[in-house]
Amino acid sequence: MRFPFRQLLCLTTGLFSALSFADQATLSNGDRITGTLIEQTMDELVIDTSYAGKITINRSETLNLSTDHPLRLQLHDGRQLDGVLKADEAAGLNVETVDGQQLPLSGLDAIASIGAIPSDKPAEYEWRGNIAVAGEAQSGNTDTDKLNLSTRVVAEKKNDNRFTVGAMLAREHVDDRLTKEQYRLDGKYDHFFHDRWYGFIGASFEQDPFRDIDLRSVFSAGSGYQFHDSDKLRLSLEAGLSYTDTSFVVDQDDSYAGFNWGLNWEQSLPGDKLMFFHRHRGNQGLDSSDNLIINAQTGIKLPIAAGLSASAEYDLDWDRSPPDNTKSTDHTYLLGVAYDW
Template sequence: MKNEWNIVVIGCLLASTALADTVTLLNGDRLSGTLVRMEADMVWLKTGYAGTLKLPWAQVDQVNTDAAVRVRLADGTELDGQLQADRARQLRIRIGSLAETTLLALDRIDAINPPRQGDRTNVSGRASLGGNIARGNTDAQTLHVDGELVARNASQRVTLDGELNDAAQDGVDTASNWRLGMKYDHFASEKTYFYANTRFDHDGQAGLDLRSTLGVGAGRQLYERDDLKLSLEGGLSLVNEDYADATDTRFPGARVGVRYEQAFWDDRLKLFHNSDLLLSLKSLDDYLYQSRTGFRVPVGNGFSLGSQVNFDYDAVPAAGKGSTDTSLLFKLDYTI
């Protein structure tokens, strides 16, 4: 009876090994496990002995999978099938029981098991709160609130964002500004999109009653992963500025925008940078620049502690006002 159990156990182990996906590296190392995905020139292999390994795709020599996976080629073609290694850095994709592709170089594979978005809309959001209150010899209070809501499916993305800063010292306002924006992106391909956006800004200390911006343009979503998001975009905008004690202005402008967010050390730290440059097409000396740069440290249950630097620059401010506004903020964030 004991010998029979040993045979069963050994058979199970051999079967589990036989059913495993395998990745062979250029140095000859052969790793077995479950091929999770490949994207951005990295492959994720889930193992029972070392957790999930993240391997450079350029160092992979051969790949075999026991079950069908979804493969996206560099030309956008998607196939579902079993990967079968053939020769150095080449494979075939077996589709069903009868068909298989010709030899494919690994360099032609853009992704394995990329996320399926389809028509499903994913909604994400973030809200931030910061501030302080002092009473006694010092009578001051500050309040900072900002947030963002994003709805995304395979072909569209809608972004709403807002920010409010209010501060007073001994009963005198030292900061009173807010901004509100809305943006619509339509993806012509996986990474290229066209956008339309509008933004409203108010800054009492800068003498700005309202700045309204309406623009269109195009962008490139270079990365859109859980651990890295990076996009670059540019276009044309119409800017209208209403001042309390200065001449109102209106001008067409060229816009450049950057959006960046990256997680490090298994999401223990997140860095971000968002910036917009508006350059007047009437005068190259007239431009506006706004940036938000900082970090967040997740503390659990959707909450993060972080800090950011707000930098606003108006090359042609209202008479008697400065060009530069900078603030350092400490915040509590909540992400959904």
């Protein structure tokens, strides 16, 4: 039997080519990260590797960068170039444009951002979301059943627009008596004017008869700033104006214009073993300092399997001036499971 030398040579050559031609970032400590460059911003690079998934690198720690496929480079001098970025010790950093030009660059500091060249086809939405379930069942001297369901779904076109929908249901029975019943539905639309700045409109609806709330509707509009938007870190801050209308079960109905703010923070902790999240919403009425409402959810998730994680969460609902015979603060502690996609 003859040894298939020719086939082996072709396979080896192909494998060598696949390993040799790839985007590569050289770090200041001498390390080299090889993979596919997803994007570069003013602060960081994201490279998709075959051995560790997406890796986020601080821009300040990147010494050099080369790509094996055309990308769109936005320069600080206002120029926009489509081409391959080449790094050579002798020739320095240059761009080989898609029309064959060789343009030298003074260094990585000349580049404001790098991303994919937009396709002629309309951009498609990227979907992500999660659903979380927490509950408790206890029998004996006291029979207790608790259930908390929540979900959050995001549809986004990068640097264009984003839709976010969230919903929550919480019910509790103690000795066959309903002791908690809370529903909440949120929706928000963001339109990006820049890769970081965006405007938004939103609405939320809440029902909680045990806090005397038959229906609370909040409509808001304003502006936000996206500090980071990657799988490892998502951080944004927003503020605007709002209108709140509340129908109470017993208390007198109320409505007012106000100022609202929000914080969205999701971060993978060192080692990528835990994911931290914090979502905060505040609403201050303009007519009275007593009309202040704050909702916040803070927690961590520990991955168990693909998409599945154990979760621990603390929820806060605070009303500076609650209806009569109700307390200003509701604390909720949740242990459960979550599925992310």
